Amino acid sequence: MDKVYGRSSLLTDNVMHYCPGCSHGTIHKLVAETIEEMGLQSETIGISPVGCSVFAYNYVDIDWIQAAHGRACAVATAVKRLQPDKMVFTYQGDGDLSAIGTGETIHACNRGENIVVIYVNNAIYGMTGGQMAPTTLLGMKTATSPHGREAAIHGYPYKIAEMVSLLDGVCFVTRQSVHSPAAVRKAKKALRRAFENAQAGMGLSFVEIVSSCNSGWKQSPVEANHWMEENMFPFYKLGDLK
Amino acid sequence: MAEIKGTINVDRERCKGCGVCLGACPFDVLALSAEVNSKGYPFASQVRAEACTGCANCAVVCPDGCIEVFRKIWKK
Amino acid sequence: MEEIKLVKGNEAVALGAINSGCDGYFGYPITPQSEILETLMELRPWESTGMVVVQAESEVASINMVYGGAACGRRVMTSSSSPGISLMAEGISYLAGAELPCLIVNVQRGGPGLGTIQPSQADYFQATKGCGHGDYNMIVLAPNSVQEMYDFVFDGFDLAFRYRVPVMMLSDGIIGQMMEKVSLSRSRPRWSAQEIRSMSDDWATTGRHGSRARNIASSLELDPNEMERRNLDLQSRYRSIESAEVRFEEFLTEDAEYIVVAFGSSARIASETVRMARAEGMKVGLLRPITLWPFPSARIAELADRVKGFLVAELNAGQMVEDVRLAVDGRVPVRHFGRMGGIVYSPDEILNALKQEGRSNG
Numbered sequence: 001m002d003k004v005y006g007r008s009s010l011l012t013d014n015v016m017h018y019c020p021g022c023s024h025g026t027i028h029k030l031v032a033e034t035i036e037e038m039g040l041q042s043e044t045i046g047i048s049p050v051g052c053s054v055f056a057y058n059y060v061d062i063d064w065i066q067a068a069h070g071r072a073c074a075v076a077t078a079v080k081r082l083q084p085d086k087m088v089f090t091y092q093g094d095g096d097l098s099a100i101g102t103g104e105t106i107h108a109c110n111r112g113e114n115i116v117v118i119y120v121n122n123a124i125y126g127m128t129g130g131q132m133a134p135t136t137l138l139g140m141k142t143a144t145s146p147h148g149r150e151a152a153i154h155g156y157p158y159k160i161a162e163m164v165s166l167l168d169g170v171c172f173v174t175r176q177s178v179h180s181p182a183a184v185r186k187a188k189k190a191l192r193r194a195f196e197n198a199q200a201g202m203g204l205s206f207v208e209i210v211s212s213c214n215s216g217w218k219q220s221p222v223e224a225n226h227w228m229e230e231n232m233f234p235f236y237k238l239g240d241l242k
Numbered sequence: 243m244a245e246i247k248g249t250i251n252v253d254r255e256r257c258k259g260c261g262v263c264l265g266a267c268p269f270d271v272l273a274l275s276a277e278v279n280s281k282g283y284p285f286a287s288q289v290r291a292e293a294c295t296g297c298a299n300c301a302v303v304c305p306d307g308c309i310e311v312f313r314k315i316w317k318k
Numbered sequence: 319m320e321e322i323k324l325v326k327g328n329e330a331v332a333l334g335a336i337n338s339g340c341d342g343y344f345g346y347p348i349t350p351q352s353e354i355l356e357t358l359m360e361l362r363p364w365e366s367t368g369m370v371v372v373q374a375e376s377e378v379a380s381i382n383m384v385y386g387g388a389a390c391g392r393r394v395m396t397s398s399s400s401p402g403i404s405l406m407a408e409g410i411s412y413l414a415g416a417e418l419p420c421l422i423v424n425v426q427r428g429g430p431g432l433g434t435i436q437p438s439q440a441d442y443f444q445a446t447k448g449c450g451h452g453d454y455n456m457i458v459l460a461p462n463s464v465q466e467m468y469d470f471v472f473d474g475f476d477l478a479f480r481y482r483v484p485v486m487m488l489s490d491g492i493i494g495q496m497m498e499k500v501s502l503s504r505s506r507p508r509w510s511a512q513e514i515r516s517m518s519d520d521w522a523t524t525g526r527h528g529s530r531a532r533n534i535a536s537s538l539e540l541d542p543n544e545m546e547r548r549n550l551d552l553q554s555r556y557r558s559i560e561s562a563e564v565r566f567e568e569f570l571t572e573d574a575e576y577i578v579v580a581f582g583s584s585a586r587i588a589s590e591t592v593r594m595a596r597a598e599g600m601k602v603g604l605l606r607p608i609t610l611w612p613f614p615s616a617r618i619a620e621l622a623d624r625v626k627g628f629l630v631a632e633l634n635a636g637q638m639v640e641d642v643r644l645a646v647d648g649r650v651p652v653r654h655f656g657r658m659g660g661i662v663y664s665p666d667e668i669l670n671a672l673k674q675e676g677r678s679n680g
Contacts, residue, residue: 001249001312005298011307018305020283021260025305042527047386057534063523065389066536067382068412074379075386079523081370082342082392086525104382107375181266181299221260 008032010041014058021221023211024053026178027120027187031091032060034191044087045079047072049096052126056091070101073108076115087198089116094135095125098160105160112169112203116194119161119206121236122213130216134158137235142216157235161208165242171203173242177210177233179225190240210236245316248296250288253308257285263300263309269293272300321502327467327494331397331423331487332357334471335369339508340421341392342370344383346402349435350491351425354397367508377402381409381422388418389535391514391522393475397423399491400441401432403449410484411450414552415537417521419478421471422456423487425494428660436660437491439582442637445488446611453549455556457485457563458610460581464498472504477563481555482521488610490633492583492662565608566617570596574603576672577621579642580631581607583662588631590665595672602672610638615645627651629675631668634658651675 010032018024035044041062048056050069057064067075072090080088090097097105097119108115124142125131132142132149135157139148149157165173172194176187187209194205210232214224250271257279263286264272271294274284286309288294296313325333331354335343345355355373363369370387374380380396387394398406403424413420424445428438445458457477459470467489474485514522519530526532539545569589571577580588585606595602605621607614622628627650630639639654646652655671657663 001247001296001314003310004248004296004313005301005309005311007307007310015256016306020258020305021262022305025307026303029305029307042525045390045523045525054538057532057536061526061532063526063532064534064536065386065523066416066534066538067385068408071378071382071385071409074374074382075389077372077379078342078344078370078383078386078394079390081372082387082390082394083524103375104379107379178303181302184302221262222265225262 008036010036010061012059012061016059017055018052019215021212021214021224023122023178023209024120026184027118027209027211028056028059030178030184030188030191031118034188034195035060035062038192038195040087040195043085044089045083047076047079047088047090049090049092051093051096053091053093053120054127070096070099071104072096072101073104073113073117077108077111077113080113080115087195089118091118092120093126094119094121094123094133098158099134102160106164106167109164109167109170109204109206114198114201115204116198117204117206118191119208120211121208122211122216123157123232124213124216126213126216137231159236161206161241164206169203170206170242172197172205174240175208175210175236175238177228177238179212179228210238246295246313248294248311248313249291250294250300250312251310252286254279254285256306256308257283258306259283259285260305262303262305266299266303268297268299269295322499323502324497324499325464326353326497327464327489328353328425329357330464330468330500331471332361333500333502334468335395336361336363336367337502337505338472338475339367339393339506340369340395340471340475341508342372342387342394344372344374344380344387344394344396346374346377346380346398348399348402350427350437350494351397351399351423354423369508377405378409381406384420384422385409385413385416385418388413388420389416389523391518391524393509395421395423395471397425399425399427400429400438403441403444407450410456411452411454412537413484414454414456415452416535417482418484418535419482420484421474421478421487422484423489426488426490428658434660435491437583437662438634438658438660439490439584439632440634440637440658441488442610442632442634445486446613446641454552455611457481457483457559457612458488459485460488460608460610461493462582462585462606464493464496465500467493468500468502469504481559483555488582490583560612563609564612564614564616566614567606567608569604569606571603571605571621573601575601575626576675577603577605577625577628578631578668578672579605579607579618579628579638581610581638584631584633587663587665588668591668591672594665594669600672600676613641613645615641618642618645619647622646622649625650627653627675629653629655629668629672631655631663631671633662
């Protein structure tokens, strides 16, 4: 028998700290596979955020910089400017990127930094215990919106991918998911395209991956994927935005 | 016509029993085990091994990278 | 032939950056230091030395760019003035925690809050007592001339890389804005990628190559035992810095009965006070700490054994005076004289304060 699928050699032996069924694991795997297939292990520097994926550096065997909350795009800017021949990407959650890090994100996009931004949007703060994020859907219950998110109190969920797609420095914006085999394969293609854009110096590529946080959503992993399809995808529509 | 035969190898200790792979399999090959690993998780195992085509859907969606996939194709 | 130029202190920092082999400057405009970024953008060093210059969207972004550049083993720096340094506090703590070298220039203005654009030395506590959260220190260099604003860029990078710590140059609006002649003869190229690899391959994030383990720049450690060990490592590094890197300057202290302690622009003003006092027959000397951390406590303690008192002159409500008192340990009186809010004292104001000091001590 021939091996047709196995663990990427760029994934370390560490067992991921993520909850069972967490999308982060799948996305980490895609990042590792993409870097491995492009032969970029020695050329890539990842910037990890604050949030559940703060420990991304434990799982993908490349050089990493752990950034302060929200600041990954500023960190990545300097890393890429000082080492223009390297592949530089940030890996950020929705709290990190679209709340506290909005400024750094928008301005790195606007400067057209030749980096890849991987934005994992699960509409909640996972690490701190399931609080409301800017991306939390209206009506969604979280630790800080226990009666459901109300626009009058909490404002509206927002779509930062659509916002950055308006900026001239951004060459590619896509919204993907990893809840099914087909979605995973598509998401990987999008990542590959983003990495190739950075290599070609085309500007910033923004890859949003709509994800589940089954612990934060208080569902089983399989239920969470169904809930995401029914509730998240109608608002965060999948596909290429730019 | 070709006959396709596949099989998988699950890293039982790495598996957290999330069950996402079960629904990804088009042939209902997988189920969660009755026994648990050292961390207390049930793990994915083949209950209809003969139906596996080695399509790798289970491995592709596995968040923890626990599944290796093998495949053989016989041309007839 | 030695190149001499007449420049502002802020311009000297920009020239020092280019000539000291700096790889990247990341900054945001704020008075009274904007000439640093302006000069760099005017000189376009990316076309000569390859140095990167980025105008960031905020001080928060600037310091995090510095964090990223420092993690790559490069000589990187930023500059700002007081309110901007407050915004950088988080990033400075991360730099210290992740053991990353960098240079931060603070051209101080008066606070608190938005305060004033006039000069001040009211960020002494902020610079020497940490600035951000956690147990850490920055090496703090206090220039008192335009020449030193040039030279301390070199020294700052050297110290930062010797100990892998952030270094602050604590200047103020007087030194930053005034013009003096500067010798630009000190000069060195940027490090090559090869040099960076040979110096910093065990920590710099330049790409995981060959058999070396991946490098991770991080200040995070959830295991309390390991986190304490990292803290103890930092503390032992700080003790080494304290024993090896204290810098100060003395003026007419040999026979002095009273010592004025002053740093930066205040030391320039106080040196004139000392001359005036000597002309009147008062035995006054000046001690000027050049490193504010580590502080010249041992030297001050020695002097405390043979002088009648100290006067600490600083443009604030009394900050460095606390460190002088700790060093003197109650043996002789230590008084403070200061002005605030952007007002700069004249040499005779300090002289009057000295005379009162003399009278009150009998």
